[in-house]
Amino acid sequence: MGIPDDSTPVHLEVRSAVLRVGSTGSLPDQHLQVLLVPADDGAWALPGGPIAGDADIADTALACLREQAGAGDVAHLEQLEVFSDPHRVPGARTVASTYLGLVRPDAPADGSAWHPVDALPPLIADHAAIVTAARQRLAGKLSYTNIAFALAPAEFPMSELSEIYGAALGYPVDTTNLLRILSRRAVITATGGVRRTRGGGRPPALYRFTDATLRVTDEFATLRPPLM
Amino acid sequence: MGIPDDSTPVHLEVRSAVLRVGSTGSLPDQHLQVLLVPADDGAWALPGGPIAGDADIADTALACLREQAGAGDVAHLEQLEVFSDPHRVPGARTVASTYLGLVRPDAPADGSAWHPVDALPPLIADHAAIVTAARQRLAGKLSYTNIAFALAPAEFPMSELSEIYGAALGYPVDTTNLLRILSRRAVITATGGVRRTRGGGRPPALYRFTDATLRVTDEFATLRPPLM
DNA sequence: TCAAAAGTGTTCGTAGTACACCCATGT
DNA sequence: ACATGGGTGTACTACGAACACTTTTGA
Numbered sequence: 001m002g003i004p005d006d007s008t009p010v011h012l013e014v015r016s017a018v019l020r021v022g023s024t025g026s027l028p029d030q031h032l033q034v035l036l037v038p039a040d041d042g043a044w045a046l047p048g049g050p051i052a053g054d055a056d057i058a059d060t061a062l063a064c065l066r067e068q069a070g071a072g073d074v075a076h077l078e079q080l081e082v083f084s085d086p087h088r089v090p091g092a093r094t095v096a097s098t099y100l101g102l103v104r105p106d107a108p109a110d111g112s113a114w115h116p117v118d119a120l121p122p123l124i125a126d127h128a129a130i131v132t133a134a135r136q137r138l139a140g141k142l143s144y145t146n147i148a149f150a151l152a153p154a155e156f157p158m159s160e161l162s163e164i165y166g167a168a169l170g171y172p173v174d175t176t177n178l179l180r181i182l183s184r185r186a187v188i189t190a191t192g193g194v195r196r197t198r199g200g201g202r203p204p205a206l207y208r209f210t211d212a213t214l215r216v217t218d219e220f221a222t223l224r225p226p227l228m
Numbered sequence: 229m230g231i232p233d234d235s236t237p238v239h240l241e242v243r244s245a246v247l248r249v250g251s252t253g254s255l256p257d258q259h260l261q262v263l264l265v266p267a268d269d270g271a272w273a274l275p276g277g278p279i280a281g282d283a284d285i286a287d288t289a290l291a292c293l294r295e296q297a298g299a300g301d302v303a304h305l306e307q308l309e310v311f312s313d314p315h316r317v318p319g320a321r322t323v324a325s326t327y328l329g330l331v332r333p334d335a336p337a338d339g340s341a342w343h344p345v346d347a348l349p350p351l352i353a354d355h356a357a358i359v360t361a362a363r364q365r366l367a368g369k370l371s372y373t374n375i376a377f378a379l380a381p382a383e384f385p386m387s388e389l390s391e392i393y394g395a396a397l398g399y400p401v402d403t404t405n406l407l408r409i410l411s412r413r414a415v416i417t418a419t420g421g422v423r424r425t426r427g428g429g430r431p432p433a434l435y436r437f438t439d440a441t442l443r444v445t446d447e448f449a450t451l452r453p454p455l456m
Numbered sequence: 457t458c459a460a461a462a463g464t465g466t467t468c469g470t471a472g473t474a475c476a477c478c479c480a481t482g483t
Numbered sequence: 484a485c486a487t488g489g490g491t492g493t494a495c496t497a498c499g500a501a502c503a504c505t506t507t508t509g510a
Contacts, residue, residue: 086282144449201461202507221372221446429488430480
């Protein structure tokens with residue numbers, strides 16, 4: 001019962017939707033991008049591959065990212081959903097354990113192919129659905145966790161962070177309120193330094209994220225536990 | 229690349245942590261319970277088993293629940309995490325895709341073994357961790373979704389619903405505020421009827437959940453999208 | 457001195473929490 | 484009548500959203 005019988009021909013793969021905020025030549029302003037690798041017929045795919053016999057799935061995901069896309073240093077990686085439709089890929093039954101990855105804009109991106117999530121090329125199989133799940137997860141967690149630590153550079157002015165939030169959420173975010181919200185929760189800390197300005201305007205104060213790992217800042221929308 | 233190679237000897241199983249709120253002889257008041265099946269050596273296990281060649285994972289989970297635990301009508305079933313530690317079970321590498329299931333207290337439970345989650349017997353492998361993940365997911369979603377529809381009977385007075393929330397969350401919930409919170413979101417609706425009282429006291433009004441499927445009621449803790 | 461960008465402060469509305477008080481019924 | 488449980492109302496507080504206003508720099 002607990003031990004699966006050996007005739008089950010189910011293959012297990014990992015797929016990662018790795019996101020960042022950046023700009024490309026065609027779209028000059030900051031937007032959300034996903035890391036893709038070329039596949040057959042001019043289509044694209046999410047990096048991933050089969051689970052090796054005794055390797056951890058997260059490790060496998062990272063190895064695939066390094067080998068296929070040259071994107072080794074992911075600032076955050078978390079499980080997304082399992083995609084298990086029997087016919088999601090042609091041929092043998094293949095179940096995908098998927099991950100959401102986030103990389104900082106100042107991370108090295110040697111030859112990685114970043115595509116704007118709002119103008120994706122044709123994708124293999126159900127990979128577009130995986131990207132959608134990743135975007136929704138990110139947007140949700142921006143609202144109640146410090147997950148933006150994995151999208152921002154080490155130091156930044158608030159206007160830059162506001163643009164990152166805006167790009168990831170798809171709508172503008174008020175910079176001054178963002179400062180208040182993140183300060184109240186101690187998500188960000190002022191470094192004390194300021195950035196030299198390039199052409200007029202007051203030099204902005206610099207901030208950094210207090211933690212470099214995921215932290216839930218708003219656990220309960222309502223029905224909070226009593227204080228004692 | 230997209231097609232895993234056939235030598236990968238990874239087994240895939242499904243495991244479900246099915247929860248309900250009920251009472252047992254030893255614990256007379258309402259508490260959260262999990263459905264277990266007997267395993268070897270007097271230990272217990274979560275219902276589950278291998279994924280059949282071309283069956284959907286959720287269907288497999290339901291079939292296992294029916295066959296092993298006689299608990300067919302689950303009011304809600306959703307994916308939890310993938311547990312993939314290479315040594316989580318002895319023998320062949322086995323990856324578990326896990327699910328959270330919820331059943332209503334008035335559902336038939338012919339001979340099912342419900343155990344209080346706060347006093348679990350010894351469990352197989354990492355099944356205790358799966359139960360913990362299920363509890364956390366439930367507690368979180370109680371705060372920002374209508375997920376309690378799957379824990380409550382068809383009709384109920386507010387005091388009963390308040391007990392259900394309290395049992396699932398682990399702390400008391402104010403009945404009158406719960407009514408306001410759920411009414412404002414149109415999560416519950418008054419049926420118009422009242423329950424006959426058994427020994428004094430005003431007869432309580434009856435309510436039902438407006439929807440019978442999961443609905444997110446508080447998508448954003450903060451950084452809400454602008455109205456236009 | 458003016459434009460540009462950043463930061464501060466204020467107002468407003470909403471909504472959750474806690475708790476007091478009133479209502480309906482059986483005994 | 485009174486105990487018992489249910490329902491309504493109200494103050495309080497917190498906090499996010501929106502936006503006006505002030506500050507600091509470069510040209």
